[in-house]
Amino acid sequence: MENQESIIKIDHVSFKYKGSTEGLLSDVSLSFTKGETVLLCGASGCGKTTILRLINGLIPHYYSGDLTGNVIVAENNIRETELYKLAGVVGTVFQNPRSQFFSVDTDGEIVFGPENIGLSPKEIVKRKNLAVSEMKIEKLLNRSLFELSGGEKQKIACASVSALLPGIILLDEPSSNLDWNAISDLRDSIRRWKEEGKTIIISEHRLWYVKDLIDRVLYLSDGAVKKEWRGEEFRTLSESEVAELKLRPISLEEKYIDAFTDEKGQITSKQMPAREKPKRNGNLTQASDIGEKVILSEFCFSYDKKHSGRRLRKCIQNGITGECDGLQLCIPNLILPAGKVVGVIGRNGTGKSTFLRCVCGLEKRCPGKIEVDGKQYAGKERLKITYMVMQDVNHQLFTDSVKAEVMLSMEEDDEKRCDEILDRLGLLPFKDKHPMALSGGQKQRVAIASAMAAGAKILLFDEPTSGLDYAHMKQVGDMLKKLAKSGSTILVSTHDPELLALCCDEVIHIESGKLVG
Amino acid sequence: MHVALDPRTKLYMILVVSMVVLMTATTPFLWGVRIFMTLVPITLLFIEKKYASAIRFLIFYGVALVLTFFFLSEESSGIITAILIGYCGIVVQFMPSMITAWYCVRTTKIDEFMSAMQKLHIPNGIAISLAVVMRFFPTIKEEYGSIRDAMKMRGITFGSGNVLKMVEYRMIPLLFSCVNIGDELSAAAITRGLDGNVKRTSVVELKLHAADILLMLVFTAVLGVFVYCKYFR
Numbered sequence: 001m002e003n004q005e006s007i008i009k010i011d012h013v014s015f016k017y018k019g020s021t022e023g024l025l026s027d028v029s030l031s032f033t034k035g036e037t038v039l040l041c042g043a044s045g046c047g048k049t050t051i052l053r054l055i056n057g058l059i060p061h062y063y064s065g066d067l068t069g070n071v072i073v074a075e076n077n078i079r080e081t082e083l084y085k086l087a088g089v090v091g092t093v094f095q096n097p098r099s100q101f102f103s104v105d106t107d108g109e110i111v112f113g114p115e116n117i118g119l120s121p122k123e124i125v126k127r128k129n130l131a132v133s134e135m136k137i138e139k140l141l142n143r144s145l146f147e148l149s150g151g152e153k154q155k156i157a158c159a160s161v162s163a164l165l166p167g168i169i170l171l172d173e174p175s176s177n178l179d180w181n182a183i184s185d186l187r188d189s190i191r192r193w194k195e196e197g198k199t200i201i202i203s204e205h206r207l208w209y210v211k212d213l214i215d216r217v218l219y220l221s222d223g224a225v226k227k228e229w230r231g232e233e234f235r236t237l238s239e240s241e242v243a244e245l246k247l248r249p250i251s252l253e254e255k256y257i258d259a260f261t262d263e264k265g266q267i268t269s270k271q272m273p274a275r276e277k278p279k280r281n282g283n284l285t286q287a288s289d290i291g292e293k294v295i296l297s298e299f300c301f302s303y304d305k306k307h308s309g310r311r312l313r314k315c316i317q318n319g320i321t322g323e324c325d326g327l328q329l330c331i332p333n334l335i336l337p338a339g340k341v342v343g344v345i346g347r348n349g350t351g352k353s354t355f356l357r358c359v360c361g362l363e364k365r366c367p368g369k370i371e372v373d374g375k376q377y378a379g380k381e382r383l384k385i386t387y388m389v390m391q392d393v394n395h396q397l398f399t400d401s402v403k404a405e406v407m408l409s410m411e412e413d414d415e416k417r418c419d420e421i422l423d424r425l426g427l428l429p430f431k432d433k434h435p436m437a438l439s440g441g442q443k444q445r446v447a448i449a450s451a452m453a454a455g456a457k458i459l460l461f462d463e464p465t466s467g468l469d470y471a472h473m474k475q476v477g478d479m480l481k482k483l484a485k486s487g488s489t490i491l492v493s494t495h496d497p498e499l500l501a502l503c504c505d506e507v508i509h510i511e512s513g514k515l516v517g
Numbered sequence: 518m519h520v521a522l523d524p525r526t527k528l529y530m531i532l533v534v535s536m537v538v539l540m541t542a543t544t545p546f547l548w549g550v551r552i553f554m555t556l557v558p559i560t561l562l563f564i565e566k567k568y569a570s571a572i573r574f575l576i577f578y579g580v581a582l583v584l585t586f587f588f589l590s591e592e593s594s595g596i597i598t599a600i601l602i603g604y605c606g607i608v609v610q611f612m613p614s615m616i617t618a619w620y621c622v623r624t625t626k627i628d629e630f631m632s633a634m635q636k637l638h639i640p641n642g643i644a645i646s647l648a649v650v651m652r653f654f655p656t657i658k659e660e661y662g663s664i665r666d667a668m669k670m671r672g673i674t675f676g677s678g679n680v681l682k683m684v685e686y687r688m689i690p691l692l693f694s695c696v697n698i699g700d701e702l703s704a705a706a707i708t709r710g711l712d713g714n715v716k717r718t719s720v721v722e723l724k725l726h727a728a729d730i731l732l733m734l735v736f737t738a739v740l741g742v743f744v745y746c747k748y749f750r
Contacts, residue, residue, distance in 0.1 A: 084713025
């Protein structure tokens with residue numbers, strides 16, 4: 001390793017963000033050789049992202065703080081190099097597909113970088129076509145970015161980094177918002193870059209999909225590199241060793257995925273043909289096995305307004321025989337066990353979110369009915385007995401203190417009950433804090449607290465663990481189990497096999513709006 | 518039929534329409550010119566296949582016009598009529614510029630816009646800020662949709678009590694998420710070389726076509742007619 005050409009050199013670097021104690025680095029020295037693929041792992045806030053920002057120059061040019069030591073990237077001293085000069089040298093794929101776009105259309109996004117560095121239009125078109133054919137994204141051209149799924153957006157992000165032809169590519173938790181199929185596409189992109197001889201640095205919590213690509217692994221903790229393995233050493237670490245480091249498992253997920261995918265990597269519905277047949281449709285367990293039940297019926301929906309009323313009703317009748325084309329959701333009958341955690345799986349854009357939106361009554365035109373404790377709820381009443389914790393929980397916190405947030409949901413202010421709920425979720429010490437000042441997990445719990453205050457019997461979670469490290473994911477899993485124990489019925493849509501394994505009592509599988517397992 | 522207008526034409530249209538809406542039409546002839554001017558962007562929306570918004574604008578504007586001309590007069594009184602006069606007055610007066618702006622934002626791609634700005638020798642800083650504003654409209658819409666859903670689930674609606682609070686509850690999460698997205702967006706954009714000293718190039722070649730020249734002439738004529746009738750006669 002020593003005699004090979006070193007392309008990135010981080011020399012005794014310490015960094016502290018202005019006004020924050022998270023993500024700091026203390027006296028880190030690293031060197032990356034040309035063409036190697038390196039994984040950075042460790043808990044949230046351990047400094048992974050900070051290292052990437054040092055390499056792409058966002059530190060110190062965009063995020064300010066106290067920086068000592070030197071970073072040399074491809075013979076540029078980062079401190080003295082203007083950011084735009086690094087654009088053709090270092091490319092970065094970020095975590096959130098929603099916020100890394102400057103254009104509103106796909107074509108414009110891919111050529112955005114090359115245009116900025118002033119290449120000739122002819123060269124730009126050549127690079128764009130190359131990136132497009134490499135990524136096989138011809139179908140995505142000439143579309144609005146706002147219509148694309150998370151996986152498709154991430155592909156465009158990779159293509160637009162590719163078009164700049166950087167020698168170094170950084171990926172900052174790129175898989176957080178992706179489903180299994182999109183992740184395998186992402187893995188293909190990384191593999192291609194590796195074959196092209198690019199230097200790749202990946203910061204990631206999900207380890208299974210990169211484990212075969214990496215040459216070296218760095219384990220960070222508290223802003224310092226604590227451990228280092230060569231790729232093959234890392235792949236042979238035992239499960240208990242990995243768990244001790246508080247990392248997500250290296251291979252469990254793949255085992256789990258194998259159960260759902262055929263050779264082509266497509267999530268298949270073949271294994272459970274019996275489930276699609278009438279009557280048994282949706283009977284997860286034999287009805288007699290279930291004590292308390294939550295019965296969902298007539299959950300059919302189409303975003304196309306033409307399909308309202310008559311068409312939907314017709315579908316419900318036909319749905320029994322399995323015929324309902326052109327609908328985004330068609331679940332005529334589903335029985336769930338009450339007081340249990342039910343996982344909802346399926347590909348991105350296949351009807352999971354639509355299903356959750358219909359169950360909690362956000363889609364008014366959906367005729368679905370929910371039966372809980374022998375009472376039936378339809379239409380707007382669904383909103384009262386359900387509550388969805390959204391993927392971006394920031395959207396559902398409105399007030400200026402945790403206490404006010406909970407009170408807002410109560411019909412009559414009841415401070416004692418409020419304290420009780422907060423205590424149960426471990427939020428009592430934060431009662432007077434501003435919700436936006438809390439950590440992600442705490443915010444999630446504030447949202448749950450307000451749901452409980454409103455008397456919701458069914459709690460829905462939309463991807464509660466995307467982008468979380470092992471410890472936080474486990475926390476969410478334990479919390480879901482606790483909520484179920486205290487009587488709530490939980491539906492959780494997820495791409496996270498570990499979460500399924502950790503806490504779900506039942507799993508339902510939605511594909512093209514239909515129940516397949 | 519496909520008409521891809523140059524962003525410069527679109528900007529010129531916005532400029533003319535905004536000036537004209539600030540001058541009141543006093544004669545039937547001027548009213549005619551004004552209505553004609555409003556129908557141009559609506560027609561363009563139809564051509565771009567944005568039927569829903571075109572029809573919506575047409576109905577809004579049409580209803581306000583009909584009300585103003587046939588049902589409201591200076592002698593009418595009563596609260597409802599007063600509100601109607603205010604509403605129709607604003608719609609008839611200012612809607613044309615809103616329609617034109619809507620048309621431009623919905624049909625201009627960001628890189629087209631950037632290269633148009635460059636051709637007009639607008640400083641980079643201003644061009645980038647305006648481009649970010651355009652990029653943000655759909656984001657705000659998306660975020661606002663999620664927040665509205667969240668409020669529905671909590672049973673908070675405008676009907677239930679304090680209107681000021683309701684606005685606050687909507688604005689706070691919206692501001693927080695827009696600030697976050699804006700921050701991440703800037704970071705992503707500058708790692709790809711935005712805001713450098715290099716002269717930006719563009720794959721979109723801007724050329725003024727016959728349609729552009731025709732429209733510019735028409736709008737110049739509209740402006741000329743208004744200025745002449747209002748100030749020189």
